[in-house]
Amino acid sequence: GAGVSQSPRYKVAKRGQDVALRCDPISGHVSLFWYQQALGQGPEFLTYFQNEAQLDKSGLPSDRFFAERPEGSVSTLKIQRTQQEDSAVYLCASSPDTIGAFFGQGTRLTVV
Amino acid sequence: GDSVTQMEGPVTLSEEAFLTINCTYTATGYPSLFWYVQYPGEGLQLLLKATKADDKGSNKGFEATYRKETTSFHLEKGSVQVSDSAVYFCAPRGGGSQGNLIFGKGTKLSVKP
Numbered sequence: 001g002a003g004v005s006q007s008p009r010y011k012v013a014k015r016g017q018d019v020a021l022r023c024d025p026i027s028g029h030v031s032l033f034w035y036q037q038a039l040g041q042g043p044e045f046l047t048y049f050q051n052e053a054q055l056d057k058s059g060l061p062s063d064r065f066f067a068e069r070p071e072g073s074v075s076t077l078k079i080q081r082t083q084q085e086d087s088a089v090y091l092c093a094s095s096p097d098t099i100g101a102f103f104g105q106g107t108r109l110t111v112v
Numbered sequence: 113g114d115s116v117t118q119m120e121g122p123v124t125l126s127e128e129a130f131l132t133i134n135c136t137y138t139a140t141g142y143p144s145l146f147w148y149v150q151y152p153g154e155g156l157q158l159l160l161k162a163t164k165a166d167d168k169g170s171n172k173g174f175e176a177t178y179r180k181e182t183t184s185f186h187l188e189k190g191s192v193q194v195s196d197s198a199v200y201f202c203a204p205r206g207g208g209s210q211g212n213l214i215f216g217k218g219t220k221l222s223v224k225p
C-alpha cells in the first residue's frame with residue numbers, strides 16, 4: 001500500500017482481556033518498529049524487527065506484551081490480560097533502512 | 113542512555129511570526145537527527161532530517177541545522193501559518209544497529225490568525 005496501515009484504529013478492551021494490534025508496513029521495508037505513546041507524551045520504543053527477526057524487544061514493558069512478524073511483512077502486537085496502564089496509542093513504523101521511518105496512524109487502545 | 117530535551121510547550125504565536133523550537137540531545141557518537149510533526153488527529157510525519165554534522169535539513173519552510181559542538185538541532189521557520197499548528201517532536205536516532213528513534217515529549221505549537 002501507499003503507507004503504513006494499522007488496524008483497528010480504535011480498540012476498547014475490558015481489563016483482563018487480550019488484544020491484538022495489526023501493522024501492515026510499506027511493501028519492501030525491512031525494518032519495523034512498534035512504539036507506545038501515552039497521552040501528552042512522546043512515543044516510546046517497544047520493539048524492532050528486521051525482516052522476521054525480532055532484534056530488540058528491550059522496550060516491551062512486561063511479559064504481557066508480545067510482538068511477531070512471522071513472514072517479514074505484517075506484524076502483530078499482542079497484549080495479554082490488559083491493564084488500565086496499557087491505555088495508549090500504539091504506533092507502528094517501517095523503514096527501508098536505518099535512516100528514516102514512516103509511521104502509521106496508530107491504534108488507540110482504551111482499557112476500561 | 114540516549115535522550116532528547118525539547119523546549120516546553122505550548123507555544124502560541126501569531127501568524128507570520130518567527131518560530132524557534134529548541135532541541136538538544138545526548139547520544140552515542142553522531143546520530144542522524146529528525147524532526148517529526150503530528151497534526152491534530154493524524155499520525156507522525158517526517159518533517160526533515162540531517163545525517164551528519166553541519167547538515168541542514170529543510171522542508172515546508174522549516175529548517176534545522178545539525179550542530180555537533182552543541183549537540184543541538186533547533187527547528188526554525190521564518191513565518192508561521194495557522195496550518196503549522198501541530199505537535200513537533202525532535203528525535204535523534206538511538207545507538208545500536210537498528211537505530212530506533214528517541215522521542216522527547218514534543219512541543220505543541222498553536223498559531224493564531
